[in-house]
Amino acid sequence: MIIIAPYAQKLRTGKLNPKNYSYWEELIGNINEPIIQVGIEGEEQLVPDFRKNLPIAELRKLLKECRIWIGVDSFFQHLAWDEGKKGIVLWGPSDPLIFGHPENINLLKDRSYLVDNQFIWWEATEHRNDRFVKPKEILKYLKE
């Protein structure tokens, strides 16, 4: 079983968080094993099994049970690191050297796509699809 945590925190402006990965549907379509999506009420459902608003203890339990997890730069990657469970983090404008954990597979397309100021509110950054790696890059790591 794979866990996906597809979304970073909603922005106060209502705009798409620039850290949200752009190609989830294509990625999910190429995965041939059960997927559980975790997140909160209001987020788009990407797979049949979407578990919303789970307490941290429940998320930790799921992490123990999963083969691997895939997420973005959100609290979930920190929770999984805290739990000692390796996963794949899909990076866009934020810097994995600052906000990531080397224990994970941190997939960043190129450092030139990082925003200059890593410490401003993300509301100031536009979402861009071209910042992210394509699904075929991720699938290579999923097979390992």
Place this chain on the structure above:
Amino acid sequence: MATRGRYFTTLPLVLNAIINQTRPVDKLVIFDDNDEPQDMRSQMIYQYFFQMLDIKGIAWEWLYADKKGQHHIHQRANTIGYEWVWRCDDDAIPEPNVLEELYSHVDEFVGAVGGSVLTPPYTPDTSAVTGLIDNIDNEPNIQWGVIKEEKQVEHLHCTFLYRAGVVDYNLGLSRVAHREETIFSYRLHQKDYKILVVPNAVTWHMKNPEGGIRSETKQELYEHDEQIFRNILRYRDKTIVVLNCGLGDHLVFSHVLPSIPNAEVFTCYPEVVPGKSIAEAIHLFGDIDPWNVYKKMDRWKWKDSLESAYRKLYL
């Protein structure tokens, strides 16, 4: 230098004294906090000052401040990018050797250096004064008297030279900014820097009942600031931790917490990092920005991990 209401009284004396220091300043910045600021380039005496600065090759800037109090002004100076800041008052006139003398005591372990700040005719004998924060209610300020030998203290008053960008001014204080320099210099002491008072560096404090950056009379403002100061003292043996940030940040910080001695934690997610509420931290300390790890990382031009940033902030 912060100024308010003293364009034509003591401010010109202070400017003249700064211009004529034996160790010239690298840059003079005047933060004008007047309710009705003027363009002083139209005033003859100021025209001469600006010309003297230019002839001496001293960079200068006249900035209009936000009218929030001198602690906001000093915080701007603190973060303007210089390694050392000499904070001057607009009614405290330094003798020509003051900056040179203060700077001569600087080394890698020093956080701030102050000299005598004499207010005629009051010059108490402060030779036995300790300058320790525990004695602040029981002794005069050591800088009020003639300092005869170098002494390590825990807090300073009025005007002094300090290492910039290490700690922040408390911006939670009211406009009167009561105790602001005591809190600031004590924070440098808490960061294990030496705070010194030194001889042969005399500033004459020509206390002027008119104007002044603290020309507010509301007693409740002083009481508000005094309460913050007392709370800071009450918690001085603790390492204050304020986590006004996201859940992920709390999870990362939880790996740092065991290394922090005697931590008193204020938290948004007590289920992850137990502690008191953020509202209580604001109530106690007025300003929680000094614990904002994101602002710190921005200021430090941080390239290392978030966990390392927490370690730098708290250890």
